[in-house]
Amino acid sequence: xxxxxxxxxxxxxxxxxxxxxxxxxxxxxxxxxxxxxxxxxxxxxxxxxxxxxxxxxxxxxxxxxxxxxxxxxxxxxxxxxxxxxxxxxxxxxxxxxxxxxxxxxxxxxxxxxxxxxxxxxxxxxxxxxxxxxxxxxxxxxxxxxxxxxxxxxxxxxxxxxxxxxxxxxxxxxxxxxxxxxxxxxxxxxxxxxxxxxxxxxxxxxxxxxxxxxxxxxxxxxxxxxxxxxxxxxxxxxxxxxxxxxxxxxxxxxx
Numbered sequence: 001x002x003x004x005x006x007x008x009x010x011x012x013x014x015x016x017x018x019x020x021x022x023x024x025x026x027x028x029x030x031x032x033x034x035x036x037x038x039x040x041x042x043x044x045x046x047x048x049x050x051x052x053x054x055x056x057x058x059x060x061x062x063x064x065x066x067x068x069x070x071x072x073x074x075x076x077x078x079x080x081x082x083x084x085x086x087x088x089x090x091x092x093x094x095x096x097x098x099x100x101x102x103x104x105x106x107x108x109x110x111x112x113x114x115x116x117x118x119x120x121x122x123x124x125x126x127x128x129x130x131x132x133x134x135x136x137x138x139x140x141x142x143x144x145x146x147x148x149x150x151x152x153x154x155x156x157x158x159x160x161x162x163x164x165x166x167x168x169x170x171x172x173x174x175x176x177x178x179x180x181x182x183x184x185x186x187x188x189x190x191x192x193x194x195x196x197x198x199x200x201x202x203x204x205x206x207x208x209x210x211x212x213x214x215x216x217x218x219x220x221x222x223x224x225x226x227x228x229x230x231x232x233x234x235x236x237x238x239x240x241x242x243x244x245x246x247x248x249x250x251x252x253x254x
Contacts, residue, residue, distance in 0.1 A: 002246055004036050005046045005064040005104075007097050007117065010090065024048075032067045032114075035223035035239055048096055058103050063110035063246040066097060066117025068221060071181055074131060077123040079184075082131040087181075098124055105213060110245040112238075113217030115179055121217050122205070125187025132180055139199040144180040150224040152177045153232050155197035156204070162193045163206050163216060167237040172197065174232045175220035182219070194218070214245035 011017075011025040028045045036043040044061060047054070073089030074081050076098070081087070097117075101124045104111050113121040119129055130136045133143050145152050153176050158165040165171060173194070183202040186192065193216070194204035207215035222235030248254050 002041045002062050002243070002250065003044050003060060004041060004243075004246065005058070005061040005100070006032060006036065006043050007064065007066045007100055008045055008048060008093075009067065009069040010048065010093050012092075029067060029223075031221075031223040031226070032065070035235070036065055038243070041243060046100065051099060055103075058100070061104075061109070062250050063242065064100060064104045064112070065242070066101070066111070066113045066120055066217075068115030068117065068178070069093070070116065071131075072116070072119050072123060072129060074129075077128045079128055079131070082135065087131050094120065094123070105215065108213050108249070110214040110242055110249055111216075112242040113215075114223070115219060115221055118204075118217035118219045119179075119181060119183070121215065122183055122187045122190065125190055125207075127187030127190070128184040129181050130184045133182055133201070134180065137182075137199065137201075139196075139201065141196060141198045141201075143177045143182070143196075143201070150176050150178055150221065150227045153228055156194040156220075157197045158194050158204075159192055162191070163210055163241070164193045164204055164238075167241055168233065175203070175218075175222075176224050176228055176232055177219075178221055178224070179219055214242070214249070216242065 006028050008026040013022050015021050026048050033043050070090040071087055073091040073094050076094040097120050133139050141154050156173050156175055158171050189208055190205040191209045192205050204218045222238050225232050225235040
């Protein structure tokens with residue numbers, strides 16, 4: 001059985017919340033659990049524990065998927081707040097996930113980042129973010145809509161000969177879009193694998209083109225693709241590529 005860690009989403013104490021209002025909650029989104037789970041693969045939610053206590057749990061895992069969620073805090077990537085009241089980010093989750101990224105990367109275990117995970121890993125490698133696309137870039141392409149949520153979609157252009165182009169056998173994909181922040185500067189060692197077809201925003205990357213550690217990340221949510229089935233491209237090649245890498249690492253040591 002392969003054990004794939006999922007970085008946690010957090011809800012913090014909120015007395016106005018009827019259930020567990022005074023408690024912190026650690027959770028995974030169900031579409032993500034279904035996307036990762038398959039025969040012989042167990043998704044494992046990684047709890048928010050002190051590093052010393054968490055270490056023995058991480059040692060049992062074969063790879064990690066960083067899931068979506070709250071914005072990164074600008075302090076995490078060394079930028080001033082654009083609007084602290086509107087976009088404060090989640091510094092606590094940043095610290096928790098950066099520690100996970102460091103553990104898995106240094107172990108050489110496969111890593112997949114999705115949406116926030118894409119942004120988090122970019123920050124891990126020293127990259128930065130634009131804190132609001134519509135404010136900073138004034139892009140003509142809609143990348144997020146709170147009402148329509150996972151029904152927003154647009155095209156991306158794949159890097160010729162790259163990871164995604166090889167998986168899909170073509171140069172363009174249609175993907176969903178649930179983000180209002182994006183890469184400003186790309187982290188060291190990361191190779192662009194896809195950009196938004198209309199405004200050039202980076203939408204996918206790998207670490208060194210997957211020539212070293214298996215580390216890949218996409219800005220969209222492949223696990224949400226069922227909502228737009230028949231409109232966006234099939235999401236399974238991405239998770240299957242990751243699972244294949246996990247198997248190779250676990251059973252062949254490569």
